[in-house]
Amino acid sequence: MDQQQRQEIYETARQWIYEAGAQIRGHMNEPLDIETKSNPNDLVTVLDKQTEKFFVDRIHHRYPEHHIIGEEGFGDTLSQVDGTIWIIDPIDGTMNFVHQKRTFAISIGILHNGVGEIGFIYDVMDDTLYHAKRGEGAFKNDSQLAPLDKEKKIKEAIVGMNHFWLCDNKVVDYTVMQKFVRTVRGTRTIGSAALELAHVAEGVQDAYLALSLAPWDVAGGIIINAEVGGIAGDVDGNPWNPLKRSAAVVANPSIHNYIIEFLKEGRK
Template sequence: MNQQQRQKIYETAKRWIYEAGTEIREHMNDPLDIETKSNPNDLVTALDKQTEKFFVDRIHQAYPEHHIIGEEGFGDTLSSVDGTIWIIDPIDGTMNFVHQKRSFAISIGILHNGIGEIGFVYDVMGDQLYHAKRGEGAFKNETRLEPLDKKKKLEESIIGMNHFWLCENRVVSYPVMQKFVRTVRGTRTIGSAALELASVAEGVQDAYLALSLAPWDVAGGIILNQEVGGVAGDVDGNPWNPLERAPAVVANPAIHDSIIGFLKEGRK
């Protein structure tokens, strides 16, 4: 994908995101048709589905040769990263959307032949758009995000992670995760992986750990982090795979290896 193609797709996607955000805000107080998916806490609303369909219909019309991976089932089933792929989460943080009416985001990552080209994370209620194009940096609205602090120490770091790390002994042992939490300066949880990753890219948090994330949860945020020097992969230190659901670590490069060391210790 050349710069001209990237810019055109970026401008189009950005316009669609603002349109979708306006539609969500206008209808978010309507009676919600809420369903569950994999478990009672895995929620989906009609607005999730409508928003994904909004993007899918427009992508099919404007870019019929592109592929789509989406959370709500309107996309494609892919076994290869060849070509241009849009990875879409129409409402990341659906539980927050349902219960709190805030702290949720539209997340879109656009890859070409496996390379992250364009990333968006839109905080719908805060009207804050995080965005990035490959090789051109990452931004929050019009403000360019600074490269991540390469002198950061783990003991001085704020880590985004949910509490399932302390409940799922089968992934990383309880004692090691307890030691990890005591080692870092503090932990936080927002309830939206996309917003957590935007916070890492912004330097507000220094890493984000999640037990099981799908590509649509993280694609936009990972591309943001790549533009400020962040490192993304799984709990064994392998690179991020955009076609798989897996535990994920996205971190400031100065502390990434230390985090992976903790996790590997707990997986012995």
């Protein structure tokens, strides 16, 4: 993808994101048809579905040769990353959206032949857009984000992670995670992977760990983090796979390897 193509797609996608956010704000206080997916806490609303379809319809019309991976099933089933792929989470943080009416985001990552080209995370209620184009830096609204602090120490780190790390032994022994929590300065959970990754890119949080994330949860955030030096991969240190659900680590480069080595102590 050349710079001119990247810029045109970026401008188009940004406009669509603002339109979709306005639609969500305009309809979010109406009665919501709430369903569950994989478990009772995995929620989906009519606005999740409508918002994804909003993007899918426009992408198909303007870029019929592009592929789509979407959370709510309106996209494609892909086995390879050839061509241009939009990876879309229409409302990341649906539980927050349902219960709190805040702290949720539209997240979009656009890849070309497996390379992250464009990333967006839009905090709908704060009207804050984190965005990046490959090789051109990352931004919060109109302000460019600084490169991440390469002198960060693990004992000074604020890490985003949820409580499942401390009670689920399937990925990493929870006693190791308890030790990890005591090692870092503090941990936070806000209920939206996309916004957690935005905070890592902004430097107000130093890492984000998740037991199981789908590509749409992290695509936009990984692309944005790459522009400020953030490193993304799975718990074994392998690169991020945009077609696979996996446990994920996205971190400041100065502590990424330390976190991976820490997790290896408790790997099954």
